[in-house]
């Protein structure tokens with residue numbers, strides 16, 4: 001596994017996200033820092049409302065931090081304008097959502113080609129073949145020319161993962177990607193993600209599943225918008241102490 005001696009693929013420093021409105025607003029993230037390195041498969045866990053999705057949305061540039069820095073490959077991501085940020089994200093980060101978010105009017109293959117079209121990463125004539133190759137890798141080659149609505153949930157998520165991999169990004173981020181899937185598809189996806197990390201990508205994944213612990217190289221636990229275990233430098237901590245408190249919503253973890 002590629003690990004540790006290379007600089008992190010992504011560094012987040014002191015991320016704060018405050019939502020205005022209500023009585024004084026909500027501090028969804030409170031000075032969260034993390035580093036992601038090639039070879040890592042990192043879980044983000046914590047109770048509902050602890051800030052997991054907010055953190056993922058900030059590190060992918062989907063949303064802007066109130067303050068803090070995101071550095072990736074020499075780029076100050078937090079300083080990019082909208083267009084440059086979209087280009088950076090398109091090339092550097094693959095994103096997988098719980099509810100797939102495929103475009104309903106495009107075929108599965110066209111959905112997978114979209115990031116290549118947007119970022120011009122592969123020659124136009126090569127894009128469909130690459131999309132079909134990715135769909136084959138995900139085991140759904142025969143679904144390529146259907147609309148997403150004609151696919152099962154598990155097939156749609158595999159199509160969404162193919163789309164996330166379209167530009168071969170170094171970082172893959174997934175927010176509860178198996179939340180709506182059967183156990184067999186879930187296991188396939190966990191194997192795939194672990195394999196991608198082992199091959200040198202960094203994978204950051206929000207999950208509520210305790211049973212996934214053995215898959216991860218590290219676990220970051222959030223509570224009330226702050227890291228309570230496993231953030232920082234990511235040198236392969238097994239993290240046994242932190243993880244048990246972070247999963248689910250059992251009620252005992254938080255005072």
Ligand SMILES: Nc1ncnc2c1ncn2[C@@H]1O[C@H](COP(=O)(O)OP(=O)(O)OP(=O)(O)O)[C@@H](O)[C@H]1O
Nearest residue numbers: 019026027028046047048049050051052053054055
């Ligand atoms: N757009 C928004 N406007 C106002 N508050 C928000 C917004 N998005 C999230 N929040 C608040 O920020 C906090 C963190 O939300 P977030 O979605 O990051 O939690 P989460 O850990 O992903 O939860 P879950 O496990 O339920 O998905 C919550 O208190 C939530 O209500």
Ligand SMILES: [Mg+2]
Nearest residue numbers: 052053054175
């Ligand atoms: Mg969430």
